[in-house]
Amino acid sequence: MSARRPSLLRARILGKRLIAAPLAAEPAAHTVSRNVRLLGWFNFCGDFRMYGPIMVIYFAQVTGSYTAAASLLAVKMLASAAFEVPTGVLSDRLGRRGTMIAGAVVMVTAHLGYAGAPGYGLLLAAVVLEGLATALWSGNNESLLYDTLLEAGREDEFPRHSGRVSSMFQIALALAAAVGGVVAGAWSPRAVVVLSVLPQVLCVLVALRVREPRVHGPLESGALVHLGSALRGIRRDPVLRRMTLVSALRYSSESAARLSPVFVAGLWPLWALGLWRTFGHGVAFAGFRVSGRVIGRLGAARTLLLGELFDSVVNFIALVKPTVVSPVLLGSPAYGISTVAQQTLLQRGFTDRERATMGSLAALLGSVLYALVALGAGLAADRWGIVAALLAIQAVVLIALPLAWWVHTHTAA
Numbered sequence: 001m002s003a004r005r006p007s008l009l010r011a012r013i014l015g016k017r018l019i020a021a022p023l024a025a026e027p028a029a030h031t032v033s034r035n036v037r038l039l040g041w042f043n044f045c046g047d048f049r050m051y052g053p054i055m056v057i058y059f060a061q062v063t064g065s066y067t068a069a070a071s072l073l074a075v076k077m078l079a080s081a082a083f084e085v086p087t088g089v090l091s092d093r094l095g096r097r098g099t100m101i102a103g104a105v106v107m108v109t110a111h112l113g114y115a116g117a118p119g120y121g122l123l124l125a126a127v128v129l130e131g132l133a134t135a136l137w138s139g140n141n142e143s144l145l146y147d148t149l150l151e152a153g154r155e156d157e158f159p160r161h162s163g164r165v166s167s168m169f170q171i172a173l174a175l176a177a178a179v180g181g182v183v184a185g186a187w188s189p190r191a192v193v194v195l196s197v198l199p200q201v202l203c204v205l206v207a208l209r210v211r212e213p214r215v216h217g218p219l220e221s222g223a224l225v226h227l228g229s230a231l232r233g234i235r236r237d238p239v240l241r242r243m244t245l246v247s248a249l250r251y252s253s254e255s256a257a258r259l260s261p262v263f264v265a266g267l268w269p270l271w272a273l274g275l276w277r278t279f280g281h282g283v284a285f286a287g288f289r290v291s292g293r294v295i296g297r298l299g300a301a302r303t304l305l306l307g308e309l310f311d312s313v314v315n316f317i318a319l320v321k322p323t324v325v326s327p328v329l330l331g332s333p334a335y336g337i338s339t340v341a342q343q344t345l346l347q348r349g350f351t352d353r354e355r356a357t358m359g360s361l362a363a364l365l366g367s368v369l370y371a372l373v374a375l376g377a378g379l380a381a382d383r384w385g386i387v388a389a390l391l392a393i394q395a396v397v398l399i400a401l402p403l404a405w406w407v408h409t410h411t412a413a
Contacts, residue, residue, distance in 0.1 A: 029152060031148060031151070031152065031211050031213070032148055032149060032152050032154060032161075034209075034210075034211060035144065035145070035148045035210055035211060035213075036145070036148070036161050036164070036165060038206050038207075038209055038210050039141065039144065039145055039165045039210070040164060040165045040167075040168045041168070041202075041206050042100075042104075042141075042203055042206045042207060042210075043141075043165060043166065043168040043169050043172070044168040044169075044171065044172045045172070045199040045200070045202040045203045045206060046104075046107070046137075046169075046172075046199070046200070046203050047168075047169045047172040047173055047176070048172040048175065048176045048196075048199040049176055049180075049196050049199070050176045050177075050179050050180030050183060050192045050193075050195060050196050051114075051180055051189065051192045051193045051196050052173065052176060052177055052180065053177050053180060053181065053274070053277070054180065054181075054184055054189050054192065055073075056069050056070070056073070057069075057189060058114075058189040058190065058192075058193060059072050059073075059123060061189060061190075062117055062118070062119060062120070062123060063119065063120045063123065068120055072120075072123055072124065072127045073127075075124060075127050075128065075131070076127040076128070076130055076131045076134075077131070077367065077370070077371065078131070079127065079128045079130075079131025079132060079135075080130075080131035080132075080134045080135050080138070080367065081131075081135075081364055081367035081368065081371075082131070082135075083131060083132045083135035083136070084135050084138060084139075084360045084361075084363050084364040084367065085227065085357070085360050085361060085364055086135075087099065087132070087135040087136045087138070087139070087140070087360060088138075088139045088140070088230075088356045088357040088358070088359060088360025088361065089223050089226055089227055089356075089357050089360075090136075091136075091139060091140040091143065091356035091357070091360075092226065092353060092354055092355065092356045092357050093223070093226065095212050096140055096141075096143055096144035096147060096210075096212060096213065096356070097144070097207070097210050097211070097212040098212075099136050099137075099140045099356075100136075100137065100140060100141060100144060100207045100210060101204065101207040101208060102136055103132075103133045103134075103135075103136030103137045103140070103207075104133070104200070104203040104204040104206075104207045105204055106129050106130075106132050106133040106136065107129075107130065107133035107200050107203065108197065108200045108201055108203075108204060109126075109129055110126045110127070110129035110130040110133060111126075111130075111193070111196060111197045111200045112126075112197060113125055113126030113129065114126050114193050114196075115190070115193045115194045115196075115197055135360070135363075138359065138360060138363045139355075139356040139357070139358075139359030139360040139362075139363060140356050140359075142162070142343055142347065142359060143347075143350075143355040143356040143359060144210070144213065145158070145161060145162060145165060146158055146347040146350075146355065147213035147352075147355070148211075148213045149161065150213070150352070151213045151214055155347075155348075157292075158343075158344055158347060159291055159292045159295040159296065159300065159340050159341070159344045160291075160292025160293075160296070161292070162291070162292075162340050162343055162344065163287075163288045163289060163290070163291035163292045163336065163337075163340045164288070164289065164292070166288045166336070166339065166340065167284075167285045167288035167289050167336065169288075170281045170282070170284040170285035170288065170336070171281070171285050173281045174277075174278050174281035174282060174285070176196075177274065177277060177278065177281075178274075178278065180192050180196075181274065183195060226353075226354065226357065227357060229353075229354055230351075230354035230357040230358045230361060231361065233350075233351050233354055233358060234358060234361060234362075237349055238410070239345070239349055239407055239410060239411060240346070240349035240350070240358075242403045242406055242407055243342070243345050243346050243349060243403075243407060244346070244358075244361070244362045244365065245365075245400070245403055246304070246342065246400045246403050246404055246407070247342055247346060247362045247363075247365075247366060248362060248365040248366040248368075248369045249369065249396065249397060249399055249400040249403075250308075250338070250339075250342065250366075250397070250400060251363075251366030251367070251369065251370055252366060252369035252370045252372070252373040252374075252393075252396060252397075253332075253373070253393055253394075253396065253397045254370065255370055255373050255374035255377055255393060256331075256377070256390055256393045256394075259377060259378075259381060259386060259389055259390060259393075260330055260331065260390065261273055261276075262381075262386045263319075263322075263326075263327075263330065263386045263387065263390060264276055264327040264330070266322075266386075267322060267323070267324055267326060267327055268324070268327055276327050279328070280331050283331075283333055283335075283336075284332075284335050284336045285336065286336065287333070287334060287335060287336025287337045287338075288336035288337075288339070288340060289336075290336075290337065291303075291336055291337045291339075291340035291341070292340070294337050295337075295340065295341055295344060299411075300341040300344040300345050300348075300411075301341070301345060301404070301407045301408040301411045302408050303337060303338070303341040304338055304341035304342055304345065304404050304407070304408075305401070305404040305405055305407075305408045306334075307334035307335075307337050307338030307341065308334075308338060308397070308400055308401055308404055309401060310333070310334050311332045311333060311334050311335070311338070311397075312394060312397060312398060312401065314329045314333060315329070315330060315331070315332075315390075315394050316391075316394065317329060318330040319387050319390055319391055319394070320391075322387070330390075345407065345411070346358075346359065346362065369396075373393060373396055376392060377389040377390070377392055377393050380392045
């Protein structure tokens with residue numbers, strides 16, 4: 001397709017703008033500012049979980065077994081995957097704000113279960129609830145941001161606002177890890193979990209202040225019809241179909257995060273692992289913050305392609321010839337920029353009426369691939385070592401490069 005001709009995807013986006021015209025310029029502008037600010041704080045509070053670095057240790061203390069602790073993490077992932085599609089349909093049918101509030105309330109309940117759990121049973125119920133809450137937010141919160149901008153006719157600003165909102169995840173993770181370590185050392189792991197309930201309560205209060213964007217009216221079709229429409233929408237749009245696969249492959253690569261500390265521990269002292277995590281979150285934070293400007297210059301498709309190519313090269317260098325510098329390179333230096341570019345392309349392709357459902361379908365595929373890649377990497381680590389396992393994960397991610405190249409050549413931005 002010629003670069004001078006507007007793509008079908010772009011033409012459809014321009015058509016959507018007519019549907020989502022704001023009722024008044026000033027109220028719409030105020031809504032954008034309000035929702036963007038609240039989403040940022042919601043992300044910060046939601047990920048300010050001080051128990052993050054010691055979660056497995058805490059679960060093992062409560063259950064008396066590391067095997068039981070690991071099984072709880074697996075159940076949480078499975079629960080999130082199981083609830084993905086139903087919660088996406090719920091968001092499209094009942095609204096973004098209500099789904100966001102419901103997720104926040106469920107997350108508070110889950111954390112109360114963690115804090116008061118005397119044994120495995122209550123922890124099991126709590127991880128299922130956390131999986132449900134995660135699924136309620138997955139697909140919904142990005143849709144809330146895009147719909148807010150669409151209502152004001154400002155959807156072209158999505159990369160900038162998405163980067164700013166998502167950067168709050170990273171700064172929360174970095175700060176929570178540092179504070180949690182101090183609290184755990186001064187008191188106990190359970191004290192860290194108890195204190196982590198408060199930020200989740202703040203999430204509920206923040207969500208209550210969010211305004212529901214008015215992009216489309218209530219849906220008349222049944223839930224199954226709605227789901228079928230979303231599936232057909234992804235299948236029939238070649239750009240969206242490939243972007244869904246890219247999204248799933250990128251998410252599967254995050255399984256490397258659970259194995260990477262083993263590699264880093266062989267090169268750096270154990271006390272430096274916390275600094276390594278903080279550095280990674282800091283790089284991701286910076287990437288999210290500048291993503292809007294980068295995408296504005298290069299376009300979303302080109303940014304995604306270059307970001308994935310860059311990460312593949314630096315990870316290969318870090319793993320093939322390990323040195324003391326390798327931990328700095330390992331991971332995804334372009335994660336923040338690539339993620340915003342990916343979300344921009346997905347949100348442009350999603351339809352207004354099935355936006356959250358389509359996002360949940362993409363997340364479900366990502367969860368399935370994550371489980372398969374994590375299992376395969378674990379087997380590779382046991383048989384050939386940690387470097388082979390991490391290289392295997394990188395090999396899976398390489399599949400996304402030709403898909404991203406195709407999207408780059410078939411979209412205008």
